[in-house]
Amino acid sequence: KMGYNRALRDFDGHADVTKTQLAILCIIICLSVDAINPVKIVLHVFPQIAVWHVVILSTLVMVYLVVSEIKSLLYFSVKVFFHSILSIVFREVHVIGLENVPQYGPVIFTGNHANQFIDAVTMVCTCQRTISYLVAEKSWNRPIIGHLAWALGAVPVKRAQDSAVSGQGQLLISPPSSEKQDKNNNEIIDTNEPKRILIEGIQTSFTSQIKVRDKIRLAGTSNGLAVRQIISDTELEIEVDESFQVSSFIGQKLTFDILKRVDQGEVYAAVLDRLGERGCIGIFPEGGSHDRSDLLPLKVGVALIAYSALERDGVNIPIVPVGLNYFNAHRFRGRAIVEFGAPLFIDPNTLDSFKQGGKAKREVCNDLLERIQDSMRSVIVTAPDYETLQFIYTCRRLFQQAEMSASEKQDLARRFSEGYRRLLAQSNGNPPKEWVDMYNDIMKYQKELEDLGIRDYQVTGLKHEKYDMHGDTVLRVMRIPFRIFVLLLVMILALVPGVLLNYPVGLIARLHAERRRKTALAESTVKIRGQDVILSEKVMICIALVPSLWCLYAL
Numbered sequence: 001k002m003g004y005n006r007a008l009r010d011f012d013g014h015a016d017v018t019k020t021q022l023a024i025l026c027i028i029i030c031l032s033v034d035a036i037n038p039v040k041i042v043l044h045v046f047p048q049i050a051v052w053h054v055v056i057l058s059t060l061v062m063v064y065l066v067v068s069e070i071k072s073l074l075y076f077s078v079k080v081f082f083h084s085i086l087s088i089v090f091r092e093v094h095v096i097g098l099e100n101v102p103q104y105g106p107v108i109f110t111g112n113h114a115n116q117f118i119d120a121v122t123m124v125c126t127c128q129r130t131i132s133y134l135v136a137e138k139s140w141n142r143p144i145i146g147h148l149a150w151a152l153g154a155v156p157v158k159r160a161q162d163s164a165v166s167g168q169g170q171l172l173i174s175p176p177s178s179e180k181q182d183k184n185n186n187e188i189i190d191t192n193e194p195k196r197i198l199i200e201g202i203q204t205s206f207t208s209q210i211k212v213r214d215k216i217r218l219a220g221t222s223n224g225l226a227v228r229q230i231i232s233d234t235e236l237e238i239e240v241d242e243s244f245q246v247s248s249f250i251g252q253k254l255t256f257d258i259l260k261r262v263d264q265g266e267v268y269a270a271v272l273d274r275l276g277e278r279g280c281i282g283i284f285p286e287g288g289s290h291d292r293s294d295l296l297p298l299k300v301g302v303a304l305i306a307y308s309a310l311e312r313d314g315v316n317i318p319i320v321p322v323g324l325n326y327f328n329a330h331r332f333r334g335r336a337i338v339e340f341g342a343p344l345f346i347d348p349n350t351l352d353s354f355k356q357g358g359k360a361k362r363e364v365c366n367d368l369l370e371r372i373q374d375s376m377r378s379v380i381v382t383a384p385d386y387e388t389l390q391f392i393y394t395c396r397r398l399f400q401q402a403e404m405s406a407s408e409k410q411d412l413a414r415r416f417s418e419g420y421r422r423l424l425a426q427s428n429g430n431p432p433k434e435w436v437d438m439y440n441d442i443m444k445y446q447k448e449l450e451d452l453g454i455r456d457y458q459v460t461g462l463k464h465e466k467y468d469m470h471g472d473t474v475l476r477v478m479r480i481p482f483r484i485f486v487l488l489l490v491m492i493l494a495l496v497p498g499v500l501l502n503y504p505v506g507l508i509a510r511l512h513a514e515r516r517r518k519t520a521l522a523e524s525t526v527k528i529r530g531q532d533v534i535l536s537e538k539v540m541i542c543i544a545l546v547p548s549l550w551c552l553y554a555l
Helices: 003-031 039-045 051-068 070-091 117-125 144-150 265-276 302-314 348-356 358-377 384-401 406-426 434-450 458-462 472-523 531-554
Strands: 090-096 109-113 131-136 155-157 170-173 179-181 187-189 193-201 215-218 224-231 235-240 255-257 281-284 319-327 332-342
Touching: 039 051, 051 070, 070 090, 070 117, 070 144, 070 531, 090 117, 090 406, 109 117, 109 302, 109 358, 117 131, 117 319, 117 332, 117 531, 131 265, 155 265, 265 281, 265 302, 281 302, 302 348, 302 358, 319 358, 332 406, 348 358, 384 406, 384 434, 472 531
Parallel strands: 090 332, 109 281, 109 319, 131 155, 131 281
Antiparallel strands: 170 193, 179 187, 193 235, 215 224, 215 255, 224 235, 319 332
16 A cells, blocks of 8 residues: 555656646747737737736736745745755755655654754655644744744744743652552552652742742753642642652752743644644654754653644544654764654544543553654664664674665664664673674774774775786876875865855854854753754854855955
8 A cells, every 4th residue: 555655646746747847848839939929919919908017917916926825935945945955964865754654634743853953954855745843932032043943834832941940949859658668668659649749948939939830850850840739938749750760869959940831722722723724743752952862751742732633623643753863963964864654643542531631641641652752763773872873883784785775774773773772681781791792893893994084884885906016007006196196186276265265154153063062061951962953053154154255255
């Protein structure tokens, strides 16, 4: 069925192109031959009509068409602009699984967020559907980014973490009230009730700083904890789910941030209206960009949107995972693989549980989030850390015996990733000596390649030939350094004007991106190096400065 749908889509695409080409050729023929030129025929039959009448009427019709279709025209224009940006940023972009994208009707696209604004640009340019993104209000208010987001029909979202304030004093966490102790002092968790934790404050002012339904974020964590009850200035009660590891915080004095409650009613209404119009929504459910080698915990918003659409409009919207896999993501001329996974749907039998609210609603939303997370992991290559991810890719290239498609390479890399995970699980984190020796040998191999200045995928392209060092062969070998010198000289002479003219932009972009990286890293609790913001910041600076600089040169 997928093959049939793909063939039908390809046929429709070719048919549309052919019809457009025929229409353009017919217009050219009509304009070239006076006898069949419709404008001249009308002017000849009705001599009272002047040429300027036709020009004014055509201009008014053009203005009307532009105004009435301004949104689609803006989206198309920005998409063309992004295509040019993408061709500069990446040397190649592979797209996998387009047959999984429904051609009609509403769709929710969920992508991993590994390269800040470049993620949205990549998805726009590689998907044939028109996508409206949920964008943080903080980014919406930024110049360039905000204007481009508006042109794409994005929906601004106010995030609590963007307006977080530091809390006064320190916190002490007590054991959850839903936990009991057995005779061996082991925790017995009552899973029928949510955990309620009593927070004791040291020099705090809970009654004036915090309100019920606000959240507090402990130092070193990324998720907020909902405030259930404020008892006094030094006591409050919060509610947490089962994933919160209470024991790791008990007895510690912790600093905290306050995340004010944000009413997202208008955002959900705008998103549901867009889906109700058979539109597409793009969401990065991790909640923010990061440079980790695995997914962050997903926010519940995507599940609420999907269930609300099913409840309000009776439409079970397909949720399509999008894997954005980058190689040298923070540098120009890297590579990208965009993979669209198989869509998943809500089980309609769970809608009644969603309508009940409370615990039943939380359970079905969490189940859907787990399915979405699994589907997102199926289109990316995950690893515990960046070094392990590089190790997995190196193993895949060494194992590869013949040329493979991008889809086959991604599948093989995921198999290596899953094998690595299972090996660690079976050995309790202590793999056998043979595996450790192999790991060390591969890392030495990778280090040697770095010292030589080549990549491991370039090794197969190297030719090893033995020369018979006699006669003309010696002369040919002696000419090689001279030819290299001449080639380098020509390239330098050709590059000097462009380098001199564009060097100021490159220097400013690099300095600005580094400053933004440090700022983003300081403000984030999930970033490792902050490299996910570098490429986006460089692109934004270039968009602003390159035209300005060339206009200055022209003057």
